Amino acid sequence: MTADQRFDATATTTCGYCGVGCKLEAHSRGARIVSISPATDGPANKGHACLKGRFAHQFSHSRERLTTPLIREGGTLRSATWEEAIGRIGAEFGRIRSDYGADAIAGLASARATNEECYAMQRVFRAGIGTHNIDCCSRVCHTPTSFGFRKALGLSGATGSFNDIEAAEVLLIIGANPTDAHPVVGARMKQAALNGTKLITVDPREIELADYGVLHCGPRPGTNVAFVNGLAHVMIRDRLTDLAFIAERTEGFDAVADLVANYAPHEVERITGVPAADIERAAHLYGEAERASIAWGLGVTEHRHGSDTVRMICNLALMTGKIGRVGCALLPLRGQNNVQGSSDMGALPDTFTAYRSVGDEATAQMFEERWGVTMSRERGLKMPEMLDAAIDGKVKAMWICGYDIAHSDPNIAHVANALDSLDFLVVQELFENETTKFADVVLPAAAFLEKSGTFTNAERRIQLVTAAADPPGAAKTDLEIYQMVSSAMGHELPWETAEDVMKEVAEMTPEFAGVTYERLGRSGLQWPVAPDGRDSPILYTDHFELPGGKAQFAALPYKPPGDEADADFPLILVTGRRLEHYNVGTMTRRTGNLELLPSDWLELHPDDAEANGIADGALVEVRGRQGSIEITARITDRIEPGHVFTGFHFPEVRVNLLVGPSADLDTGCPEYKVIAVAVSSVVRGGAKARPGRATVAARPTGSG
Numbered sequence: 208m209t210a211d212q213r214f215d216a217t218a219t220t221t222c223g224y225c226g227v228g229c230k231l232e233a234h235s236r237g238a239r240i241v242s243i244s245p246a247t248d249g250p251a252n253k254g255h256a257c258l259k260g261r262f263a264h265q266f267s268h269s270r271e272r273l274t275t276p277l278i279r280e281g282g283t284l285r286s287a288t289w290e291e292a293i294g295r296i297g298a299e300f301g302r303i304r305s306d307y308g309a310d311a312i313a314g315l316a317s318a319r320a321t322n323e324e325c326y327a328m329q330r331v332f333r334a335g336i337g338t339h340n341i342d343c344c345s346r347v348c349h350t351p352t353s354f355g356f357r358k359a360l361g362l363s364g365a366t367g368s369f370n371d372i373e374a375a376e377v378l379l380i381i382g383a384n385p386t387d388a389h390p391v392v393g394a395r396m397k398q399a400a401l402n403g404t405k406l407i408t409v410d411p412r413e414i415e416l417a418d419y420g421v422l423h424c425g426p427r428p429g430t431n432v433a434f435v436n437g438l439a440h441v442m443i444r445d446r447l448t449d450l451a452f453i454a455e456r457t458e459g460f461d462a463v464a465d466l467v468a469n470y471a472p473h474e475v476e477r478i479t480g481v482p483a484a485d486i487e488r489a490a491h492l493y494g495e496a497e498r499a500s501i502a503w504g505l506g507v508t509e510h511r512h513g514s515d516t517v518r519m520i521c522n523l524a525l526m527t528g529k530i531g532r533v534g535c536a537l538l539p540l541r542g543q544n545n546v547q548g549s550s551d552m553g554a555l556p557d558t559f560t561a562y563r564s565v566g567d568e569a570t571a572q573m574f575e576e577r578w579g580v581t582m583s584r585e586r587g588l589k590m591p592e593m594l595d596a597a598i599d600g601k602v603k604a605m606w607i608c609g610y611d612i613a614h615s616d617p618n619i620a621h622v623a624n625a626l627d628s629l630d631f632l633v634v635q636e637l638f639e640n641e642t643t644k645f646a647d648v649v650l651p652a653a654a655f656l657e658k659s660g661t662f663t664n665a666e667r668r669i670q671l672v673t674a675a676a677d678p679p680g681a682a683k684t685d686l687e688i689y690q691m692v693s694s695a696m697g698h699e700l701p702w703e704t705a706e707d708v709m710k711e712v713a714e715m716t717p718e719f720a721g722v723t724y725e726r727l728g729r730s731g732l733q734w735p736v737a738p739d740g741r742d743s744p745i746l747y748t749d750h751f752e753l754p755g756g757k758a759q760f761a762a763l764p765y766k767p768p769g770d771e772a773d774a775d776f777p778l779i780l781v782t783g784r785r786l787e788h789y790n791v792g793t794m795t796r797r798t799g800n801l802e803l804l805p806s807d808w809l810e811l812h813p814d815d816a817e818a819n820g821i822a823d824g825a826l827v828e829v830r831g832r833q834g835s836i837e838i839t840a841r842i843t844d845r846i847e848p849g850h851v852f853t854g855f856h857f858p859e860v861r862v863n864l865l866v867g868p869s870a871d872l873d874t875g876c877p878e879y880k881v882i883a884v885a886v887s888s889v890v891r892g893g894a895k896a897r898p899g900r901a902t903v904a905a906r907p908t909g910s911g
């Protein structure tokens with residue numbers, strides 16, 4: 208049988224896993240996906256795809272998919288009809304709104320859902336329920352990037368495109384592990400290196416790309432600001448700066464020059480552990496190149512001073528004039544398929560579409576007229592504030608869509624406490640997960656292969672998503688569900704299709720003015736999109752989107768991370784990603800990828816293993832200030848001594864019990880990357896110990 212005979216239809220769509228946004232051909236027979244192949248003309252993937260996009264689709268017809276609404280009755284969830292479930296939600300939200308006010312209800316939108324769905328959900332909250340209490344998981348991911356970019360340059364998106372990877376002579380990669388987390392971009396970086404691009408990797412682990420680079424720097428977690436200021440010191444000292452660019456297009460350079468005078472390489476070596484000579488070399492490689500780009504990930508953002516690091520990274524590009532032209536991009540590797548888009552669409556407590564403040568009178572009035580409502584000019588609650596308010600009894604109900612906070616948020620004992628405190632919780636999901644355990648109503652949602660709309664990738668590219676299969680059972684798209692709930696709350700959403708939603712977004716948002724599905728076609732468009740359809744692969748070619756058109760330098764000193772190793776907790780745990788699994792793993796653990804990677808492990812340097820008497824493959828207890836977990840240890844010299852690393856894709860490991868309340872000071876993004884722990888072998892009276900047990904400290908040291 209040839210491949211062609213195994214399917215009877217093909218839909219071109221966009222991958223629903225990571226922010227690379229690979230274009231895929233999804234082949235189906237009847238209502239079911241049988242195989243997926245990469246589209247040869249995908250602008251981000253150019254004919255490639257990774258093992259998630261290409262093979263991890265069996266979850267879509269897993270027998271464990273949610274196929275009917277569920278309602279909790281006598282402690283257990285039972286099947287219900289849509290009428291019953293929506294009726295219950297309308298009644299409970301209505302009661303809570305009239306008893307406590309609309310601000311007693313809070314929502315989390317899914318960065319896995321489409322732009323149209325995220326726009327719809329923020330409209331339901333703002334116009335249907337009457338509160339700005341809406342957030343999304345950008346909060347725990349790249350909000351520091353968004354914050355830093357808006358302050359320094361104006362817009363909340365990568366300044367260039369993935370094509371700048373090949374166009375750059377030098378590529379500096381800080382706190383990102385692209386071959387695991389953005390594999391197709393990782394492959395493009397490898398290929399570029401083989402063709403002569405010089406890679407510099409900066410990561411406490413020797414990531415795979417380090418093998419292809421000219422220089423690897425292994426800073427202590429949480430010391431990025433010092434490292435980047437050290438690079439700036441050398442560039443200014445050795446006159447690698449572009450004085451004309453600084454004078455014409457920027458403000459605030461002198462303060463930076465004064466500040467980084469204190470960051471001589473030997474001083475930075477003391478803070479970061481990176482040899483002074485390597486700091487000199489990295490600065491010269493980047494500074495002397497005609498074209499150089501910087502890519503970063505959560506090793507920059509998920510820190511107490513994540514926003515500061517983003518601003519200092521912007522400084523490097525500004526002082527050398529490496530921005531606004533080919534090969535000179537600032538490329539934050541946004542994580543989920545649509546985390547860029549969920550934020551662009553206003554699924555945030557303080558902004559409408561395109562990051563316009565809810566306090567901006569003209570914008571607010573425009574939306575009020577369109578939606579026929581009046582709205583507060585005060586921002587709503589951010590996700591961590593929602594949880595605190597639930598515990599304080601101020602938030603009574605939540606509606607959580609495609610975001611498993613009881614698994615993926617920090618300090619999950621605190622999350623559980625918050626969810627337990629609610630009067631009413633709605634969870635909209637593909638599967639039962641850690642969060643549905645707390646739900647009063649569970650709504651079954653369609654997955655990306657079963658719906659149409661758009662996603663926006665990490666290079667601001669809006670791309671079409673096209674249904675290739677039917678949702679299972681009575682599951683509905685998130686958009687259909689938002690329409691039903693909104694109408695139960697007395698606010699009709701006036702759309703027939705996802706395309707109608709995008710028309711409203713385009714009419715209400717200058718950056719999306721020229722976006723139409725027809726123009727998106729097979730290649731998508733990178734916002735801002737002018738009314739005539741011209742898009743923007745490169746931003747800031749002649750001005751910055753700030754008053755006066757000038758970029759803003761920031762002079763921010765290094766400050767230590769929120770947690771530090773001490774005698775009781777001598778090692779620093781860093782958490783991050785594995786290639787085979789995706790975030791909370793609800794999808795990838797229901798595919799062949801589970802056989803490739805059936806469980807997680809703790810990476811440990813040989814020196815630390817010896818000091819703690821730990822053998823390779825031993826079951827260990829990892830104890831932190833918040834609680835403890837058990838996991839298998841693997842010894843590797845690819846991690847800096849003093850540090851241990853694990854993923855977070857298996858709920859039974861419960862690694863986020865260990866994550867404390869420390870977060871980025873500007874945005875509340877949790878410090879998932881610096882957790883002081885002690886590691887010891889588990890000896891349990893001869894009996895073979897089982898991994899994956901977790902306990903919570905009797906007295907947690909704080910709340911989120």
Ligand SMILES: Nc1nc2c(c(=O)[nH]1)N[C@H]1C(S)=C(S)[C@@H](COP(=O)(O)OP(=O)(O)OC[C@H]3O[C@@H](n4cnc5c(=O)[nH]c(N)nc54)[C@H](O)[C@@H]3O)O[C@H]1N2
Binds near residue numbers: 225381427540781788
């Ligand atoms: N396979 C797979 N792909 C994914 C995901 C997944 O779960 N699985 N998730 C998606 C999501 S939501 C996201 S946001 C992206 C994340 O993509 P990445 O940001 O690349 O992922 P992480 O592995 O969390 O962290 C990146 C690196 O930061 C390093 N690091 C930690 N602390 C520091 C520090 O202080 N300084 C420096 N310089 N480096 C540090 C870690 O060692 C790690 O190698 O991946 C997306 N893609």
Ligand SMILES: Nc1nc2c(c(=O)[nH]1)N[C@H]1C(S)=C(S)[C@@H](COP(=O)(O)OP(=O)(O)OC[C@H]3O[C@@H](n4cnc5c(=O)[nH]c(N)nc54)[C@H](O)[C@@H]3O)O[C@H]1N2
Binds near residue numbers: 348505543654784791
């Ligand atoms: N320890 C540690 N924890 C972390 C991180 C870390 O580095 N370390 N990283 C953080 C980061 S960057 C992120 S982004 C978060 C991610 O954490 P989450 O957002 O919780 O994880 P996901 O697996 O992306 O997806 C959440 C849920 O969405 C559901 N889903 C998928 N598609 C759809 C859809 O179309 N509609 C609906 N309604 N549901 C859908 C999935 O079944 C899944 O249960 O984790 C954070 N947690």
Ligand code: SF4
Binds near residue numbers: 226252392
């Ligand atoms: S690189 Fe990302 S977008 Fe591309 S196929 Fe893999 S998971 Fe999907």
Ligand SMILES: [Mo]
Binds near residue numbers: 347349542543546
């Ligand atoms: Mo993320």
